[in-house]
Amino acid sequence: MMRFLLLFSRQGKLRLQKWFTPIPEREKKKIIRDMTTMVLARQPRSCNFLHWKDLKIIYKRYASLYFCLAIENQENELLALEVIHRYVELLDKYFGNVCELDIIFNFEKAYFILDEFLLGGEIQETSKQVVNRCIESSDMLQEYYCEGETDFPGTWRKYHGGVYEQTCILTCGLKGIEITAGEEYRSRMYCI
Amino acid sequence: MSPSVPLQEMIRAIRSARTQCEERGVIQRECAAIRAQFRQADNGGRSHNLAKLLYVHMLGYPAHFGQMECVRMIASPRYSEKRVGYLGAMMLLDEKQDASLLITNSIKNDLSHSNQYVQSLALCTLACMGSAEMCRDLAPEIDRLLRASNSYIKKKAALCAVHIVRKVHELGELFAPAARSLLAEKNHGVLHGAVVLITELCERNPETLERFRKTVPDLVQIMKGLVISGYSPEHDVAGVSDPFLQVRILRLLRILGRNNEAASDAMNDLLAQVATNTDSTKTVGNAVLYETVLTVLDIKSESGLRVLAVNILGRFLLNNDRNIRYIAMTSLQRIVGTDHNAVQRHRGTIVDCLKDQDASVKRRALELSLALVSATNIRSMMKELLLFLSSCPLELRSQAASGIFNAAERYAPSQRWHIDTILHVLTTAGGDVRDETVPNLIQLITNTSELHCYTVHKLYRALLSDISQQSLVQVACWCIGEYGDLLLRGECQETEPVQVTEDDVLDALETVLQSHMSAPATRGFALTATMKLSTRITDNVDRIRSIVSIYGSCIDVELQQRAVEYNALFKKYDHMRAAVLERMPVIEKNSPGHTNGESTREAVKEVQPAKVKQAETLLPQQPANQVCDLLDLLGGSEEPLQSNPAVGSTVPVLPISTSSTAGGDLLDLLGGLEPTPLTPAPTVTVYEKSGVTLTLSREKQSDSGLTVTLTASNSTDSDISSFTLQAAVPKVNLKMRIRISYTSQGSAFQDTVQVDSFPEH
Secondary structure (H helix, E strand, O other), rough: OOEEEEEEOOOOOEEEEEEEEOOOOHHHHHHHHHHHHHOOOOOOOOOOEEEEOEEEEEEEEEEEEEEEEEEEEOOOOHHHHHHHHHHHHHHHHOOOOHHHHHHHHHHHHHHHHHHHHOOOOOOOOOOOHHHHHHHHHHHHHHOOOOOOOOOOEEEEEEEEOOOEEEEOOOOOOEEEOOOOEOOOOOOOOOOO | OOOOOOHHHHHHHHHHOOHHHHHHHHHHHHHHHHHHHHOOOOOHHHHHHHHHHHHHHHHOOOOHOOOOOHHHHOOOOHHHHHHHHHHHHHHHOOOOOOOOOOOHHHHHHHOOOOOOHHHHHHHHHHHHHHHHHHHHHHOOOHHHHHHHHOOOHHHHHHHHHHHHHOOOOOHHHHHHHHHHOOOOOOOHHHHHHHHHHHHHHHHHHHHHHHHHHHHHHHHHHHHHHHHHOOOOOEEEEOEEEEEHHHHHHHHHHHHHOOOOHHHHHHHHHHHHHHHHOOOOOOOOHHHHHHHHHHHHHHHHHHHHHHHHHHHHHHHHOOOOOOHHHHHHHHHHHOOOOOOOOHHHHHHHHHHHHOOOOHHHHHHHHHHHHHOOOOOOHHHHHHHHHHHHHHHHHHHHHHHHHHHHHHHHHOOOOOOOHHHHHHHHHHHHHHHHHOOOOHHHHHHHHHHHHHHHHHHHHHHHHHHHOOOHHHHHHHHHHHHHHHHHHHHHHOOOOOOOOOOOHHHHHHHHHHHHHHHOOOHHHHHHHHHHHHHHHHHOOOOOOOHHHHHHHHHHHHOOOHHHHHHHHHHHHHOOOOHHHHOOOOOOOOOOOOEEEEEEEEHHHHHHHOOOOOOOOOOOOOOOHOOHHHHHHHHHOOOOOOOOOOOOOHHHHHHOOOOOEEEEEHHOOOOOOOOOOOOOOOOOOOEEEEEEEEOOOEEEEEEOOOOOEEEEEEEEEOOOOOOOEEEEEEEEEOOOOOEEEEEEEEOOOEEEEEEEEEEEEOOOO
8 A cells, every 4th residue: 555645846845745544743744854855865867766664665756846655565666656647647637737836826626636546545546537527526516516405416517597507427428417497307317 | 616715825925935934924824813713603714714724734834723623614514615624634633633533423424425525525534544443433334335336436435445444454354245246347446446455355364365266267357358458548558458457456366376276377378468468668568567577476377477477577677767677676586586597597687787877776786696696606796796896885885795795605616716805895895894704704714724825915915005994904914913924935826926024014013003093903903913923023023022012001901901911921921922822723613604514515626626426415416327327336236226317315315525624635645644533433444455445434413314424545655546436325224335446556446345334323
């Protein structure tokens, strides 16, 4: 399993920290210090793998940000590099040409995206498109969530003028169903 | 989604602070505002406030006053507030805090919420920070979600179950049935979660592992689907279909196939297919290949597959990507014990990696090179290792030095080479060697009497050039003290002759004594050496006397004591001086690796014996024709001896070793040099004719064998040459037949003798 993921800048400023095991606050600070010192001291064209205590540290630099992932000894280092790369791709898709400032000003979004990709120290979803869709849906839910009874549960998008649109995730890729105000609409949806 | 304006404004304000002090001020103001707002009633900006607090927390400032707010927000019906509340809980709370218990109820409620995104928040938080009590509480709920929900929730529930099992091992049993059924899912996210869950269950419980072995065919099927299937845009990464899932399945197969023939057989074909079909131009393909190799090497795979795996590692070693070279060496390190020959084939590449720029790669290459040293390649490997030592980074030096010493001890082809190697290491990295190196080297030197002259000359020269390496200086001083007379004689067949006067030697020792670079222990060595020389030199004894008396008032207590005692030797006990300072006796070899057998081998290699075939423990490697010879020897003995390729079976556990001096002396059986008998073992003369005597003495008996020493001696006036001895024993009945042949005075002799009884105790 993965133990923690840290993002920090070239000056050592922390931009994101995700811990997958419970660790006291003081120790977290110490680990962050150790990681930043170790990783920032590495030569430019050196190996991306380090040993630290009983963990393997995989790090990669993307523009001005260092991504530092700690994995247990039996994990595959090359795959960990791919995990880092996948996360960067997800951020890039969401923010559009992501840069460090995006992650600074929208840090909570970076966390939300991470929480759709990794869970409990393991990979949760292997498909980029699914993760992106989930994030979009959650965002829309955040915008337009309303309480109320409906015939089928799920998220509703309210348009100006009383039109409702529901977005849901289907394997066949249907986008939404439009309903005009006042009409009863009943439908059963089968999700695989 | 529109960003949180209040949050972004605060971030901008903090970033524009020019000094640490200014930043602290901004943050204190903001925190005060946030605290005030927390105390107020519900307003629309609650989530923004908490987000601000979380940002402040990430900068490293205390944020514990936000914990209760997190609990409140999690219970809110609004999704936006829940989302930030749960995020806050994951960042600020951990299972050790009391407040974390308060969210258990909220999580429980949200797990059954109608909206899947709310469920997902609860699952995520549980998997991130669920304590053992929470896990016990909510496990049944998770199990329900594993069985009946959509794939979005199922995949999260699977990983939640993994977390629960890690926290509370006994709950593994609860999830096993659900995990099994999840393998039939088509959704990759769910499949991945299921494989992770099954892996966790199998690693924790051997019985569960047995039960899940039945899933091997299913897993093989899924893998095949991934490998053979065409392009799938949903899961493709640089030509590999869902590498994350592939790697996880390979890991699970590894665990299931370990120590189990049937399971390993079932996956052989698949592994071969993956190994050959996966595109290795990009990292992602190599990640899958790497996992495949690890699996092949860990299960009971057939040899062809193993060779394929090692070859893949060999290809990795030649890859331009440093990361891939690194992991190749890590993997080879793991198998160097079991598949030694396969790894040996790649020795050249590994040794080249010693010259890599990267420190991690160098470390791996060093460990692997040391593991690959063997008797056949010791000379070339040592050249490379010594070259490495002179340019290696500091943190690797002591490891390299001790590795070189170990290798030299085990495989040294000759004594002189051994001493040369150790001296080389001491000159290059003397500061990083272990403390026992000095006494070990001294012991080694005393045991090679024929090289004393060469050694002392070499050490003297080293001392002249550099006195900073303490270990080297200590050994040099000791040798000069012991063998100073050989040094002064000037002649040495191994090195060029050089004229050394007594003054030169004493100058050298005095330089060491007076230098500020010398450690106190080193000066002690130098002083004692100076004293010893007083019996070995003739002219400058007065100079020695004066040196010794000067140090009688040295500040260093140890030196002072020594000097005073030596002074006494000069004055009151001069009659004893020669006896006290005479040559040291040979130091007993008691370190591991210096067994009698080992030294015999060395001595034998040294002297290039002409066909001294001894039925030693080396026997299993002797070629087949010797088996026939032995069979001939036994001729019509009772037991029909099958011509086994394993020669060991014809010569059972009865190693015969000659005494260490006999090994070398057999060739120069001159002048009746009786080899030292190993007293007080009882000896029996088994053969005596024409001046050639063979005696047998019992050395020791263990459960598995009997060690007997056979000594041969020549008591005639003339030389004996081409002495050959062959011995054979049948499987049962303790007896032995010996055949000897030799040439004496131009004529060849041959004789056979049978030994029926061995010397009793």
